[in-house]
Amino acid sequence: MNIDQWEDKIISYLEGDLESVMKQEITEAANKNKEIEALWISYRSIYNTIDNIPTAETCDTLKSNFGTFLKKEIDTQESKKITGNKVIAIPAWKKIMTIAAVLVGLLFIWNTNQNNQDINNNLAEVNTQLEQILDTKSSTEKIKVIRVSHDNQSPSNDENTKQLLVNVLKKDPSSNVRLAAVEALANYTNDDKIREALIKALMVEKDGFVKLALIKTLGSQFDHDIADTFEEIVNDKTNEKFIRDEVEKELFRHNKIES
Amino acid sequence: MLQIKNGEIGKTAVLFDRYHTSIYNYFMKIHRNKMISQDLTQNVFEKIIKYRSSYTDHKNFRSWIFTIARNANIDEHRKKRPTDACDDYITLSSKDDNAQVVMEKSEKSKQLMRALDLLPAEEKELIVLTKFEKMKFAQVAEILGMTENAVKVKSHRTIKKLRSILVNDIKYEY
Numbered sequence: 505m506n507i508d509q510w511e512d513k514i515i516s517y518l519e520g521d522l523e524s525v526m527k528q529e530i531t532e533a534a535n536k537n538k539e540i541e542a543l544w545i546s547y548r549s550i551y552n553t554i555d556n557i558p559t560a561e562t563c564d565t566l567k568s569n570f571g572t573f574l575k576k577e578i579d580t581q582e583s584k585k586i587t588g589n590k591v592i593a594i595p596a597w598k599k600i601m602t603i604a605a606v607l608v609g610l611l612f613i614w615n616t617n618q619n620n621q622d623i624n625n626n627l628a629e630v631n632t633q634l635e636q637i638l639d640t641k642s643s644t645e646k647i648k649v650i651r652v653s654h655d656n657q658s659p660s661n662d663e664n665t666k667q668l669l670v671n672v673l674k675k676d677p678s679s680n681v682r683l684a685a686v687e688a689l690a691n692y693t694n695d696d697k698i699r700e701a702l703i704k705a706l707m708v709e710k711d712g713f714v715k716l717a718l719i720k721t722l723g724s725q726f727d728h729d730i731a732d733t734f735e736e737i738v739n740d741k742t743n744e745k746f747i748r749d750e751v752e753k754e755l756f757r758h759n760k761i762e763s
Numbered sequence: 764m765l766q767i768k769n770g771e772i773g774k775t776a777v778l779f780d781r782y783h784t785s786i787y788n789y790f791m792k793i794h795r796n797k798m799i800s801q802d803l804t805q806n807v808f809e810k811i812i813k814y815r816s817s818y819t820d821h822k823n824f825r826s827w828i829f830t831i832a833r834n835a836n837i838d839e840h841r842k843k844r845p846t847d848a849c850d851d852y853i854t855l856s857s858k859d860d861n862a863q864v865v866m867e868k869s870e871k872s873k874q875l876m877r878a879l880d881l882l883p884a885e886e887k888e889l890i891v892l893t894k895f896e897k898m899k900f901a902q903v904a905e906i907l908g909m910t911e912n913a914v915k916v917k918s919h920r921t922i923k924k925l926r927s928i929l930v931n932d933i934k935y936e937y
Contacts, residue, residue, distance in 0.1 A: 511923065512919070515919055515922055515923070516919075545937055546926060546929075546930060546935075546937040547922075547926060548937075549871070549935075549937035550875070550922075550925070550926055550929065550935075550937070551894075553868070553871045553872055553875050554875065554894050554895065556868050556871075556872060557872045557875070557876075557895065559784060559788055560787060560788050560791040560797075560800075561784075562783060562784055562787045562801070562804070563797075563801070565801070566783065566787070566801045566804060566805060567779070567783070569805055570779055570783075570805055570808055571776070573805070573808075573809060574772070574773070574775055574776060574779075574812075577772055577812055578772060578773055581770070581772060704773070707774070707776075707777045708776060708777060708780060732766075736766075742781065
């Protein structure tokens with residue numbers, strides 16, 4: 505074998521194309537021939553250096569710029585859908601009925617508000633606190649406020665509370681705080697918007713415990729969208745095995761109920 | 764990706780989380796410039812949304828996204844933006860190595876990046892895809908529009924060339 509052929513063998517070996525017995529042959533040849541030895545050492549060093557080069561970390565601007573772009577695209581898509589729909593003329597009697605229904609509804613809400621003035625006062629206070637917690641540094645304080653938000657007597661009527669909790673789930677850097685937000689949002693899974701927000705959170709969440717809580721919460725209100733998301737998670741082998749197992753368990757449980 | 768193709772473009776955020784580091788590193792190895800690499804990475808994900816209808820599920824997604832990255836790269840070469848190579852991300856650290864070993868490894872890494880710069884663009888790209896991104900020859904073949912065997916042969920020749928540059932021109936100490 506000439507030196508060029510040895511060079512090819514060494515590369516093939518380092519590429520993982522040759523069997524381990526070849527290493528013995530290469531080592532023996534390198535011991536006998538200085539030129540082959542130099543080739544072997546240099547290639548091994550080059551391959552090691554390639555493996556040692558660290559992954560360059562991306563900066564937050566890249567993610568936030570893409571987030572802004574994506575939001576704009578989604579908004580454009582949504583507005584296209586709206587303008588694409590036909591404008592249907594509503595008959596006058598339907599308009600009157602709608603106004604009447606709204607007035608009855610407002611009267612009912614006003615009446616309920618009167619009865620629950622104290623609760624709402626508390627709720628307003630909780631919402632103010634929730635708004636502020638994204639800026640609070642202590643995770644313990646944040647968790648305390650989130651817990652108060654769903655220990656409240658009638659928080660489910662308040663859209664603001666729900667939205668604030670969704671914001672916490674989306675933005676808070678602490679997994680424990682996000683976990684508390686999932687627990688609180690579990691009270692509202694009959695709300696389509698909340699279910700949608702939980703599905704979105706599950707697709708981007710990195711923390712295993714928060715993921716598990718989201719899977720359990722969504723599993724309790726299983727529907728077509730949730731099934732699709734779950735199937736996507738099971739099929740994606742990059743997800744951790746325990747997550748895929750948990751999702752599979754939920755899918756199996758619901759398939760059994762359906763059959 | 765099929766969901767994105769069907770109009771759920773919000774799901775691109777998931778793909779971004781999964782692939783942006785890999786794509787950014789591909790550009791960093793080629794341009795060694797953070798600003799250009801960030802611009803190009805953003806550009807790739809914008810193109811995923813723009814060209815989502817061209818994706819077919821029989822195609823390997825990683826190959827598809829790297830094909831978009833490659834095209835973005837070709838466009839960038841045409842622009843010929845002035846660049847300052849920057850290797851400050853090659854700061855190695857290891858609990859097991861002492862300071863001298865870490866310094867030697869960092870120096871070797873920088874020499875390797877300099878040698879890569881001396882290769883023609885397509886050979887440099889081949890090394891980045893096969894050696895740094897650890898892509899299979901079949902995937903690289905799909906991206907470069909070559910046969911798997913041709914990629915294998917070319918990759919073999921290019922690594923020989925890289926060694927020759929390192930040893931003879933850069934005075935790499937192995």
